Amino acid sequence: MTAGMTPTPAAAAAPPAEAPVIELKGLTKKYGATTAVNHLNLTISRGEIFGLLGPNGAGKTTTILMMLGLTEPTSGQARICGLNPAREALKVKRKVGYLPDDIGFYEDRTALDNLIYTARLNGISREEAVVKAAALLDKTGLSEHAGKKVGAFSRGMRQRLGLADVLIKTPEVIILDEPTLGIDPEGVRELLALISALSRDEQLTVLLSSHHLHQVQQICDRVGLFVQGQLIAAGDIRSLSEQLDEDGNYYVEVGVKEWLEPLDKAISALEGVTEIRRPAAGNRMEHGPIATIVCDRDLTAQIAEAVIHSGAELFYIRRKEYGLDDIYHRYFERREES
Numbered sequence: 001m002t003a004g005m006t007p008t009p010a011a012a013a014a015p016p017a018e019a020p021v022i023e024l025k026g027l028t029k030k031y032g033a034t035t036a037v038n039h040l041n042l043t044i045s046r047g048e049i050f051g052l053l054g055p056n057g058a059g060k061t062t063t064i065l066m067m068l069g070l071t072e073p074t075s076g077q078a079r080i081c082g083l084n085p086a087r088e089a090l091k092v093k094r095k096v097g098y099l100p101d102d103i104g105f106y107e108d109r110t111a112l113d114n115l116i117y118t119a120r121l122n123g124i125s126r127e128e129a130v131v132k133a134a135a136l137l138d139k140t141g142l143s144e145h146a147g148k149k150v151g152a153f154s155r156g157m158r159q160r161l162g163l164a165d166v167l168i169k170t171p172e173v174i175i176l177d178e179p180t181l182g183i184d185p186e187g188v189r190e191l192l193a194l195i196s197a198l199s200r201d202e203q204l205t206v207l208l209s210s211h212h213l214h215q216v217q218q219i220c221d222r223v224g225l226f227v228q229g230q231l232i233a234a235g236d237i238r239s240l241s242e243q244l245d246e247d248g249n250y251y252v253e254v255g256v257k258e259w260l261e262p263l264d265k266a267i268s269a270l271e272g273v274t275e276i277r278r279p280a281a282g283n284r285m286e287h288g289p290i291a292t293i294v295c296d297r298d299l300t301a302q303i304a305e306a307v308i309h310s311g312a313e314l315f316y317i318r319r320k321e322y323g324l325d326d327i328y329h330r331y332f333e334r335r336e337e338s
């Protein structure tokens, strides 16, 4: 350090910024003329649940395979837990648990035996493997099926066992490819709750690929929308929603018993209202029609006041926020328009 540059106590005490657990820079994969993944940049921090969302053929699996060192990037680089998977695939394998969409088990062996087998493959002693396997069967709600052959497991039970299987080596990151595929709604709910608890309680970083928008929305801290090999947007639901509203508009939905002239005038008179989309036929709730007020700022409170002052009977008011379904579809609409 240069003389005279003694750090202040506060500066000395500041914790170092933690490096991202997953860092993809310009990651690209071409198969002949097909660009499966096109210049992907993404960072994911410790403990985050990140949802990679995209239609069939978007490049999700290819991205995962590059992150695991199972296929080499054409250009760009991935770093996982500080390692380069293209050169250190074995080290990456020790730190990253991967649950493919069709995990293979020994069907004629029990759940417990399968887990012990995986543990042994990962260099865990037999005694420790037995203890860990039992604990993970408990955690994934499969204790009572420990002695059952996996061939008799339902799809939901297999996926929970798959989660136990990837956790047995105590990974820092788990990558789950379509984990909820083919599971009934109750099974999906349980699996998602389990993934969420793992991330929260153990600071596990989770990358989850899916085409199920509403499932991803339930548990992911951030979501990346992946289309034709490109990440077209990434962020939490709120920031994606804001990116979608890039025209800067706010939308307030208002439900009144009857949409009358004085109300229309009162709302039009508010500063910041740019458009009133009067109730269209069909856009109504049980108690009456719904209008959408377009504003240049959040005028929800002022609109409520104006409705009440005009004498109209207000039964519903809400600033419209976009769900992942809306976001996804609007991104596609935009791409088709452009």
Ligand SMILES: Nc1ncnc2c1ncn2[C@@H]1O[C@H](COP(=O)(O)OP(=O)(O)OP(=O)(O)O)[C@@H](O)[C@H]1O
Binding pocket: 031, 034, 035, 036, 054, 055, 056, 057, 058, 059, 060, 061, 062, 063
């Ligand atoms: N080994 C391969 N050889 C040639 N093309 C491939 C290969 N693997 C993938 N592709 C192509 O790369 C593109 C991305 O495929 P990828 O499997 O990564 O998509 P995905 O988002 O995982 O799709 P899905 O949701 O259907 O699993 C597709 O056009 C696919 O046909």
